[in-house]
Amino acid sequence: MTEQTTDSAETAKLRHEMRNLEAxxxxxCRLLSEGAExxxxxxxxxxxxxxxxxxxKTARRLRRATETSRSIGD
Structure with a gap:
């Protein structure tokens, strides 16, 4: 394998992991929101x-956590 191929494979792997984490x-966030509701x-x-x-107050904190977490993914 060439260095470029290895870099491409590593990049693809990292992108896949990132998409999984975003999901x-x-x-x-949906669970927190449903819990607050x-x-x-x-x-x-x-x-x-x-x-x-x-x-x-707890419900508001859950919603704030949801909003913060979603903004991190943007």
Whole structure:
């Protein structure tokens, strides 16, 4: 194998790994977003006001984490 062929193969491998990582990040972001939405649904119906506020803060943190993670992939 020539050096150029080796570099091309390594570049292709790295691109493939990068696409896999981007897909994993997107999947995790979707899970976080769904978790935040579900948390809001649960607390809206079944929690005392002080617990509701704490849960809503957690949901906001999950959404911020999602937004931050997605912006890293851009």
């Amino acid at each position: 994993q990040i997107e999947m995790l 579900r948390l809001e649904q649960i607390v809206a119906d079944d929690c005392a006001p002080e617990r509701r506020e704490e849960a809503m």
